[in-house]
Amino acid sequence: MSETSVARKETYSYDDDIVKMFLIATLVFGAVALLLGVFIALQLANWKLNLGLQWTTFGRLRPLHTNAAIFAFAGNGIFAGIYYSSQRLLRTRMYSDLLSRIHFWGWQAIIAAAAITLPLGLTVGKEYAELEWPIAWVINIVWVIFGFNFFKTLQIRRERHMYVAIWFYIGTIVTVALLHVLNTIQIPVSFWKSYPVYSGVQDALVQWWYGHNAVAFVLTTPFLGLMYYFLPKAADKPVYSYRLSIVHFWSLVFIYIWAGPHHLLYTALPDWAQTLGMVFSVMLIAPSWGGMINGLLTLRGAWDRVRQEPVLKFFVAGLTFYGMATFEGPLLSIKSVSALGHYTDWIIGHVHGGALGWNGFLIFAMTYWLVPKLWKTELFSVRMANAHFWIGFLGTVLYMVSMWVAGITQGLMWRAVDASGRLVYPDFVETVIKIVPLYWVRALGGTLYLFGFVLLLINVVKTVRSAPKSEKRETVSGLGLADSKPEVYAGKPHRMLEGLPGVFTVLSLVAVLVGTFFELAPTFLSGEFAPTVVGLKPYTGLQLHGRDIYVREGCYTCHSQMIRPLVWETKRYGDYSRAEESIYDRPFQWGSKRTGPDLARVGSKYPDLWHYRHMMDPREVAPGSIMPAYPWLFKGKTDFEIISKKLSVMKSLGVPYSDADVENAEADARREAQAIADKLISEGADPKTAEKEIIPLISYLQRLGQDYKKGAIK
Amino acid sequence: MSILFLLLPVALLLGFGFLFAFIWGASGGQFDDLETPAHRVLLPDSTEEFKTGEKRHV
Numbered sequence: 152m153s154e155t156s157v158a159r160k161e162t163y164s165y166d167d168d169i170v171k172m173f174l175i176a177t178l179v180f181g182a183v184a185l186l187l188g189v190f191i192a193l194q195l196a197n198w199k200l201n202l203g204l205q206w207t208t209f210g211r212l213r214p215l216h217t218n219a220a221i222f223a224f225a226g227n228g229i230f231a232g233i234y235y236s237s238q239r240l241l242r243t244r245m246y247s248d249l250l251s252r253i254h255f256w257g258w259q260a261i262i263a264a265a266a267i268t269l270p271l272g273l274t275v276g277k278e279y280a281e282l283e284w285p286i287a288w289v290i291n292i293v294w295v296i297f298g299f300n301f302f303k304t305l306q307i308r309r310e311r312h313m314y315v316a317i318w319f320y321i322g323t324i325v326t327v328a329l330l331h332v333l334n335t336i337q338i339p340v341s342f343w344k345s346y347p348v349y350s351g352v353q354d355a356l357v358q359w360w361y362g363h364n365a366v367a368f369v370l371t372t373p374f375l376g377l378m379y380y381f382l383p384k385a386a387d388k389p390v391y392s393y394r395l396s397i398v399h400f401w402s403l404v405f406i407y408i409w410a411g412p413h414h415l416l417y418t419a420l421p422d423w424a425q426t427l428g429m430v431f432s433v434m435l436i437a438p439s440w441g442g443m444i445n446g447l448l449t450l451r452g453a454w455d456r457v458r459q460e461p462v463l464k465f466f467v468a469g470l471t472f473y474g475m476a477t478f479e480g481p482l483l484s485i486k487s488v489s490a491l492g493h494y495t496d497w498i499i500g501h502v503h504g505g506a507l508g509w510n511g512f513l514i515f516a517m518t519y520w521l522v523p524k525l526w527k528t529e530l531f532s533v534r535m536a537n538a539h540f541w542i543g544f545l546g547t548v549l550y551m552v553s554m555w556v557a558g559i560t561q562g563l564m565w566r567a568v569d570a571s572g573r574l575v576y577p578d579f580v581e582t583v584i585k586i587v588p589l590y591w592v593r594a595l596g597g598t599l600y601l602f603g604f605v606l607l608l609i610n611v612v613k614t615v616r617s618a619p620k621s622e623k624r625e626t627v628s629g630l631g632l633a634d635s636k637p638e639v640y641a642g643k644p645h646r647m648l649e650g651l652p653g654v655f656t657v658l659s660l661v662a663v664l665v666g667t668f669f670e671l672a673p674t675f676l677s678g679e680f681a682p683t684v685v686g687l688k689p690y691t692g693l694q695l696h697g698r699d700i701y702v703r704e705g706c707y708t709c710h711s712q713m714i715r716p717l718v719w720e721t722k723r724y725g726d727y728s729r730a731e732e733s734i735y736d737r738p739f740q741w742g743s744k745r746t747g748p749d750l751a752r753v754g755s756k757y758p759d760l761w762h763y764r765h766m767m768d769p770r771e772v773a774p775g776s777i778m779p780a781y782p783w784l785f786k787g788k789t790d791f792e793i794i795s796k797k798l799s800v801m802k803s804l805g806v807p808y809s810d811a812d813v814e815n816a817e818a819d820a821r822r823e824a825q826a827i828a829d830k831l832i833s834e835g836a837d838p839k840t841a842e843k844e845i846i847p848l849i850s851y852l853q854r855l856g857q858d859y860k861k862g863a864i865k
Numbered sequence: 866m867s868i869l870f871l872l873l874p875v876a877l878l879l880g881f882g883f884l885f886a887f888i889w890g891a892s893g894g895q896f897d898d899l900e901t902p903a904h905r906v907l908l909p910d911s912t913e914e915f916k917t918g919e920k921r922h923v
Binding site for chain 2: 165321387389404
């Protein structure tokens with residue numbers, strides 16, 4: 152190799168401080184996410200833990216928990232791992248230390264903003280995309296800064312060849328940027344309130360395209376990249392098959408993107424879109440299991456070490472949970488299985504198998520391996536780490552099993568009909584009371600997991616304390632970039648059509664074409680996709696405002712608004728939901744979990760007074776209910792002034808309000824509120840009720856399903 | 866159906882972006898050697914190991 156002989160030798164160093172910063176943030180927010188998780192789990196077991204305060208109620212804390220777990224804990228963990236491994240794999244320091252730090256502090260600022268706004272009820276109301284538009288845009292900007300820094304680092308790399316982990320990181324950075332921007336296109340009403348430009352079915356499709364890929368490209372691809380780097384390092388064995396890892400990456404990126412509709416099976420999404428989503432989801436099992444097997448086989452010949460070393464234990468268990476979750480996922484994407492599992496706790500169990508077992512364990516493995524390396528010392532206690540493993544493992548298993556049992560039990564109770572075709576459990580609360588004991592078991596599982604995590608924290612703190620004080624900067628020397636380009640890469644541009652790469656190109660072309668069809672077809676079938684209904688009245692200003700209160704309180708975390716075309720479901724809730732019914736819904740509120748009953752047709756099911764009493768104290772009208780009470784809705788005053796602005800934004804988005812509607816919105820809303828309040832007051836409600844937020848909420852609830860019932864929709 | 870004017874280009878962009886990345890990687894020889902990279906990762910990070918080009922089999 153003549154070129155390399157003239158290579159210039161360079162000395163450089165890695166930026167490990169940024170890795171430490173992200174790792175510490177990971178551990179801090181891991182504690183927060185887990186604490187929140189245990190807390191909301193307990194709220195479902197005992198409603199009193201909602202504490203009667205708006206900021207601590209389930210509907211507001213659940214989004215905080217999911218955001219903390221995904222973006223703060225997993226997110227920071229990914230960044231720590233990416234910054235550590237990329238610098239070494241590319242044999243260069245990050246392009247800019249300053250950009251790395253802007254990334255770090257920007258990300259923590261986003262998390263802080265989330266921690267403040269979500270409990271205040273400032274939310275978009277779409278899962279994992281709850282943060283309101285100013286924060287969402289900061290996310291976009293910080294992400295782009297991270298991406299820029301990363302790609303610049305790629306450009307100045309000293310190692311021409313990009314190890315498979317780098318590909319996983321690239322896939323993550325590009326896809327997350329696109330998805331997030333796309334899903335956060337909102338029109339502001341005020342600084343902390345906005346409406347998505349999409350509505351109803353469209354909003355649902357974009358949201359789950361995003362939501363699914365948040366799982367794919369935040370909780371899967373980057374973690375696989377980390378696995379492909381840290382597992383071989385920890386085991387000191389090359390990955391079992393490098394070829395398989397490459398296949399794993401490319402097949403994942405081309406398939407994952409299209410699997411989103413499996414979140415919308417049996418909904419008002421067109422059938423063909425559901426079927427395609429299902430097919431792609433089932434296909435996913437192949438690359439996923441390929442990856443799991445590749446990881447596990449990497450440990451061939453090292454199994455004796457697994458018994459002693461906690462790092463390897465966490466990897467093995469993590470990969471196994473990955474395998475379980477990626478088997479369960481495709482299974483749940485099959486329509487008949489989804490019919491049983493969707494909306495139940497089975498899904499919650501599925502998610503936590505992935506989150507606790509795969510993401511959590513991988514981060515723990517990485518932490519136990521990295522901390523001694525970064526602080527140049529030994530791990531304080533291997534025994535403690537092993538104890539963490541077993542406690543965490545037990546916690547995860549308890550969590551998953553209790554949720555499987557709860558989900559399947561409740562799913563079966565919902566669908567049970569007797570010989571005469573009547574529902575065996577017509578009262579929804581009955582199916583809730585049955586599974587409350589399992590909510591306690593779940594909370595126990597979560598607590599154990601948290602306890603294990605505390606052991607990790609202690610271990611890390613003790614390890615760092617024992618680190619040698621004065622640290623001199625470690626440098627690395629290697630070849631300069633310009634010279635290290637071996638001729639083989641430059642000389643064979645036509646190799647791509649030979650062998651494996653050729654096959655790949657063809658395969659990926661096919662995948663893209665299929666994906667394109669999937670996205671294109673709706674254009675031709677747009678009539679079916681964008682229903683316009685002549686004579687379908689949009690929400691009144693008061694109802695719209697009530698809807699925003701529904702979103703603010705996170706009612707969607709417990710209630711769906713999407714009745715599936717299944718016999719037992721239409722018997723319980725009324726005729727199945729039509730796409731037309733949500734054309735004015737920004738955001739759509741179909742929901743994903745039924746801790747309470749579906750509300751799509753709850754309008755006119757009960758008198759106003761029932762809702763009034765129910766919201767004040769659900770147990771007064773529904774004994775045994777676990778729904779929180781909402782006393783603050785009876786104290787907080789309705790902001791009538793903003794309603795006109797809301798209508799004008801809706802109008803600009805194409806909702807058929809007249810100029811007069813917008814202009815008179817406030818007066819109309821007051822009149823409407825007064826009418827509802829007068830009746831309630833005559834039935835014994837508080838005399839000042841007309842001003843209170845409970846009124847718009849009731850007017851919204853009473854509107855639900857009315858268009859269909861009154862025949863405006865066929 | 867305004868959503869599609871957005872979803873469609875983005876989906877295509879993403880798909881073709883990855884396709885392009887793949888072709889770029891393949892033609893640059895990124896996937897030619899499916900053996901050595903797995904071993905190269907295991908080399909120690911610091912000092913002399915990378916001094917010469919010997920370790921980089923191609």
